[in-house]
Amino acid sequence: MLQYSAQKVGLVLAIVLMGIVFAAPNIATKETLDNLPAWAKGWLKPMQLGLDLQGGSYLLLEVDLAAVNKEQISNMEETVRATLREPRIGFRNLRGSDEGVFVTITDAAQVQQARQAIAKALPDMALSVEEENRIRVQIPDKIKKDRELAALSQSIEIVRRRVDEFGTSEPSIQRQGADRIIVELPGVDDPERIKALIGQTAKLNFHMLEPNAPAVADARNLPPGAMLVPGGKDDPQTYVVRRRVEVSGERLVDAQATFQDGQPVVNFRFDTAGGRRFGQATAANVGQRLAIVLDNQVISAPVIRSPITGGSGIIEGGFTVQGAQDLALLLRAGALPAPLIILEERSVGPGLGADSIEAGEAATVLGSILVVGFMIAAYFTFGVFAVLALVANVVLLFAAMSLIGATLTLPGIAGIVLTLGMSVDGNVLIYERMREEFQNGRTLLSSLTSGFQASFLTILDSNITQFIAGALLFFLGTGPVKGFAVTLVLGLITAVFSSIMITRMLVWFWFRSAKRAELPI
């Protein structure tokens, strides 16, 4: 039973050899890796370092879906108002809420007519007539879900574009759950600017300023169809702006920061339809003031001197150079469908990351020396076998982590140190069993065989139970802790292989190499 066939030896050696090959990129220089042929690059790559080791930022964002729904309800409310006004159907108490849009029709005879008109204007919505001539318009759950999903994917897309424009290396942007986005930015230790960029909805609309605005405007004396919009950051003024959107920012195809008369400005260009609409609007309002509204703030209100028909224009908003660049970037990337809320933010500077790597390496080296020294002192020759198995174990662990693209984190390094201590457990179980059997008067070969046989299921059982704990940590943990779970779980698998297969092979070679009758421990 102890015997090792040539095929089996070949298999074990092949696995270890593969382990060495796949683990090698971790100690290779970057230059060597860059010079690899293309086919090898996909396979031979070093372990990824977690953000806690290489430095970087982690942001957990939530798409404010409530805002998406609120906006849709508000749009529906406007549609209902317009739909009922045209055929002159009398209504009152038009209001939108989370439950839908409600409107009471004044004349009971017109309820059916109103219902048909609304159904035509809002074909996908669920309509119901309630008591006292009240019509309720609801968004069906499926459509609501679809829209939320669309808002999430669109948000991810826009965030990706903005982050890409920002030019960080290898950012990762992932969806999490129904309304969340994880953004990981390696090498960014102060995410202030990125946060500012991601945090802006960047909804740009071109309106006209209300020419007949009262001198002191407040919500009660506004002309019909006008609204109050505050000015930008350094502008204490409040503007009276016509509600009607002349051209929306969705029509923009490009935006660049440039200079005009030494001032930073943003140069923008519309698509064909947008350019035509902008031309018409400016032609009709020469001498009036345009209101450029970004996220419900008037960032600029220039006087239209002549029709702008070229489909492009500039925004001068008293920008700083960076302000102009950021706005151009945001306009190029497009508006978010809903505001993003930062739920969680973790950043590690490169200094701390390097310190952590250093401490982790030192602890690994010290741990290895202690465990190796102790095993050899305790078991001599068999201790050396255990150490060889341990080395193979670490190599295989590194290889497995590199191959599956696992991320090494600081707790992950702790997992490796812990694996060092725990993986010799298999050897200890085997050796102690051998000792026991040999002391009971069995022959050497019988003791050796029994050592492996009796320990096999024990090793398997004890590792599987630990595996369960590690797996749960993986599924329910986040970030660095997940990294710990990965090394722990992979370490258990490689430990079982090396303590059983490799140790057995070494013991078999040792047994065959001379006339052995005594157990050397």
Next chain:
Amino acid sequence: MKPLMSYLPKDFSYDFIRARSIAFLFSATLIIGSIVSLATQGLNFGIDFAGGVLLEARAPAPVDLAPLREKLNNLGVGDVSITTFGNEGRDVMIRVQQQEGGETAQTAALKKVQGVLADGFEMRRTEVVGPKVGSELVINGALAIALALLGIAIYVWFRFEWQFALGALLSLTHDVISIIGIFSIFQIQFDLTSVAAVLTIAGASVNDTVVVYDRVREMLRKYKRLSLPDLLNLSLNKVLSRTLMTNVTMGLGVLALVFIGGPTLQNFSLALLWGVFIGSYSTVYIALPILVYFELRREDLTITQPGVTQAPEYERTGG
């Protein structure tokens, strides 16, 4: 010179089970103490669970805390704790409590604190955890621990008998409560890494339990007339050398982490060190006595383990 292991006596014959009443007293004190502490002073939740803002920064020269503390306290962000650590007092750690007013309030607080530190400080770490994520992480952490215990118990039930599963579950619960209790009693910061430590300890503890249980099962088949307490003692003594060895090797690895693993891992490693001890202790004094208490009988053993005691004899080759 001979290998260290050959200096160990051939057979141990300690009467572990006899000391079980003293051990019971110890465990009872530990568990009751833990529960009382958890109920009265609770856990000192780290930022992962409590939310708020955490900042680690390094100054070019040793930091004078008093003026910095005054500036931070005047920010109007509530309770601010500031401590220096390591590096001749150049490293400061600032923790701001969870802010009222949801997620955006946390980010605003971070900005204020960063404003104070603006001149000369190198930002080494910033963490902002909003109330939503904080409470989710608490739930996930508790869920991970509970499911791990349950999963392990089910596996042991499947591989052994229900008495063993119960023993493993109770000894694991004992370990988990006592380790969380230690965090509470000494008010050591409890965060996600602590949950990882708890689960690792659970894993290591059940590892030890399973090894002993395996031997108990084997002995039950081998020695038909031995009383259960004697048999448990015998099994424990048989695996004692292994338990010692494994605890030493694991302990060595953990010690390396404690001493040079860096401040981030300090609490984690200390918890593990305690876990190495409590894991072996609970095997002897919780997992095994449960078998006696629930009157495990040989007839209960239904699963046969192949080829353990009937290992074929080989003739000595060569010789």
